[in-house]
Amino acid sequence: MYVIKNAFKNLIRNKNRNMLLGIIILSIIFTIAASMIINKTSEQAIRYYKAKFGAEVTMTNVSGNKENQVPLSAEKLLSFSDSKYIQSKIYTAQIAVIPKDLKVLSDSGHQAEGSMAAKAYVKGSNDPSVNDAFAKGLKKITAGAMYQNKNECIISNEFAMLNGLKPRDTITVISSIKDQPMPITLRITGIYEDKSINQENEVSSxxxxxxxxIYTGFNTVADSEIFQTYGTLDVKMALKDPNLLEKFKAELRTKGLPEYYSVSVDEDTYQNMAAPIEKIAGISNKVMLGVFGCGGLILLLLSLMTVRERKYEIGVLRAMGMKKSKAALGLLTESIAIVGLCLVMGLGIAKTAQTQLSKAVISAHITEKTAQKQIIREVQLGFNDFTMITLASLGLVLLSSISGVLFVTRYEPSKILSERN
Structure with a gap:
């Protein structure tokens, strides 16, 4: 008990030196905790990018001779997207139709001899936002609402005005195959405004x-006779990670993707989004290692200086009969007390600054407020983090006490006292 009491008295007697030691240890602990917060925030931000964007897959026919090559069927494309490596997939089914008993914009009135000319497209997508134009606000619903159920659709404001249509009206579209109308009846739920095009530009047809x-749901188009006869399907797929490309490519080959199709991912775009966050995490790791290394060296030097100053005190205690182990325990107790106090303060400061640190990391890269709040909420220092910081702090205790312990255990009292001057 005397050893512990004496250790705390020494902390007060040498408060200036111990305050300097504490500031260094506090800085190191806070840097370690802050680096962990930055790394955790970076990991969550990268997960957010992966979940939202993935790495877009492109399949390209690289064969120069495309004769006698069967195009990829809709069923085949759908099977390709059914994979555990896929993060997201968007299907867009499209059919060229004739709106029955309705006028169309830019109608030339031309008809090829012996056939019927398609005059509009019906596009069906499984994407809730329909397409990029709607997602970016270039197209938006101005009357009614977005379609929700099968055989519901939305049409442009101009098309609606030309034909006197409004929400809840129904329209019918037929195929351009003569004597095979294959009609589809659609109920209008909304009318959209299109700001993505220049209305004055003329089109060929x-x-x-x-x-x-005319926009509708994917199943509305995919289940129609017209689509099954001559419809087209576009599938956009995104991998969970660009590194999964080879595994996904092998899976596609087993599902029947011809060898003359190359498969690639838009890794550049993916890396451009994730690289800045990863760079910040790398910098924080380097800063942490640098501070830990430099701080440890400074602590070792201070420890050597402290032992030189306290040489006589240690010699007297040893001459009075104090065992080596108790003298060394006294020095360790002082260091443990300082590090323990710094540990509480450092983790408290880091916890207080955690939200601001996380926000500073992601604010320049992720603008969505909801996503920012979700990422910040998920960044918490857990048990494993506290354990790592505590172990690092114990390492600092040993480092700051090692020279004193070696001095106590190596020299006898007479040797210590004789070398005082």
Whole structure:
């Protein structure tokens, strides 16, 4: 008990030196904790990027001779996207149709001899936002609401005005195959405004006039006779991670993807989004190692200086009969007390600054407030983190006490006292 009491008295007697030691240890502990927070925030931000964007897959026919090559069927494309490596997938089914008993914009009135000309597209997607134009606000619903159920659709404001249509009205579209109308009846739930195109630009035919486009759900188009006869399907897939490309490519080959199709991912875009966050995490690790190394060296030097100053005190205690182990325990107790106090303060400061640290890391890269709050909420220092910080702190205790312990255990009292001057 005397050893412990004496150790705490020494902390007060040598408060200036111990305050300097404490400031260094506190800085190291806070840096370690802050680096862990930055790394955890970076990991969560990268997970957010992976979950939202993934790495877009591209399949390209690289064969110069495309004759006698069967195009990839809709069923085949759908099977390709059914994979554990896929993060997200967007299907867009499209059919060229004739709106029955309705006018279309940019209609030339031209008909090829012996056939019927398609005048508009019906596009069905499984994407809740329909497409990028709607997601970016270039197209938006101005009357009614977005379709929710099968055989519901939305049409452009111009197409609606041309035909006197409004929400809850129904329209029918048929195929351009003569004597095979294959009709589809659609109920209008909403009318959209299109700001993504220049209304004054002329188009070659009504089929390529975007204002004639009719949007509906994927199943509405995919289940229709027209689509099964001559519809087209576009599938956009994103891998969970670019590094999964080879595994996904091997899976596609087993599912029947011809060898003349190359498979690649848009890794550059993915890396451009994730790289800045990863760079911040790398810098924080380097700073942590640098502070830990430099701080440890400074602590060792201070420990050597402290032992030189306290040489006589140690010699007297040893001459009075104090055992080596108790003298060394006294020095360790002082260091443990300082580090313990710094540990509480450092973790408290880090906990207080945690939200601001996380926000500073992601604010420049993730603008969505909801995503920021979710990431910050998930960044918490856990048991394993506290254990690592505590172990690092104990390492500092040993480092700051090692020279004193070696001095006590190596020299006898007479030797210590004789070398005082």
């Amino acid at each position: 009504s089929l390529f006039q975007p204002l004639n486009d």
